[in-house]
Amino acid sequence: MRQPFQLDAYQTRMSAQVVACEGQRLVLDSTLFYPRGGGQPGDRGWITAAGQRYEVVDTCYSDDRSCIEHHLAEAVTLTPGETIELELDWDRRHRHMRMHTCLHLLCHLIKDPVTGGNVGADQSRAEFDLTTPVDKLELEAQLNALIASGAEITTEWLPESILDEQPELVRTMSVQPPRGAGELRMVRVAGLDYQPCGGTHVRNIREIGQVRIPSIKSKGKQNKRINVALVD
Numbered sequence: 054m055r056q057p058f059q060l061d062a063y064q065t066r067m068s069a070q071v072v073a074c075e076g077q078r079l080v081l082d083s084t085l086f087y088p089r090g091g092g093q094p095g096d097r098g099w100i101t102a103a104g105q106r107y108e109v110v111d112t113c114y115s116d117d118r119s120c121i122e123h124h125l126a127e128a129v130t131l132t133p134g135e136t137i138e139l140e141l142d143w144d145r146r147h148r149h150m151r152m153h154t155c156l157h158l159l160c161h162l163i164k165d166p167v168t169g170g171n172v173g174a175d176q177s178r179a180e181f182d183l184t185t186p187v188d189k190l191e192l193e194a195q196l197n198a199l200i201a202s203g204a205e206i207t208t209e210w211l212p213e214s215i216l217d218e219q220p221e222l223v224r225t226m227s228v229q230p231p232r233g234a235g236e237l238r239m240v241r242v243a244g245l246d247y248q249p250c251g252g253t254h255v256r257n258i259r260e261i262g263q264v265r266i267p268s269i270k271s272k273g274k275q276n277k278r279i280n281v282a283l284v285d
């Protein structure tokens with residue numbers, strides 16, 4: 054099932070129905086909270102039930118990935134079928150969207166194999182097996198020029214069998230997209246990057262704003278970790 058956060062990353066409020074609630078774990082019939090995955094943290098925010106507001110401190114998939122669990126700051130008793138209101142911690146999520154989209158741009162600028170990535174609200178990292186050295190300041194200038202030039206980001210859904218025909222679509226060597234849903238979410242940064250991705254992105258790369266590259270660290274003979282941070 055396609056979830057609201059996969060269809061519109063800018064939606065910050067919605068109503069949902071309780072499917073299950075056990076202590077601090079809450080499962081809903083649909084959600085706009087992004088569950089931790091693909092290197093992007095789970096969303097935080099609030100739910101309101103019967104006039105009472107509760108904090109959501111994390112969101113993740115259940116162990117068997119059959120449902121999305123909202124982790125509440127305190128144990129709550131909610132009845133299945135009950136309607137509640139969801140409100141996203143938008144400031145934090147929007148920073149994740151800016152940072153996450155920025156990693157797609159690094160994938161465009163560096164064509165070498167991607168070996169890992171992690172998104173944070175202030176700083177993120179992408180790891181590559183570099184075949185040629187990368188200069189920190191040069192890369193930072195290229196990245197900021199690219200962001201300033203702007204490009205739209207769109208999402209499309211393809212049958213997941215496309216990966217059998219075009220395995221090269223997956224840029225991250227260590228992480229294959231989850232299979233079994235029958236369809237694959239593809240993210241296109243117009244003219245720059247096209248790969249399967251379940252994360253949340255800004256609409257136009259200009260929205261990322263200025264970034265800096267605090268460091269490039271060596272993690273192995275060829276493997277380099279590029280740290281990238283939002284300036285504001």
Ligand SMILES: [Zn+2]
Nearest residue numbers: 153240250252
């Ligand atoms: Zn993405």
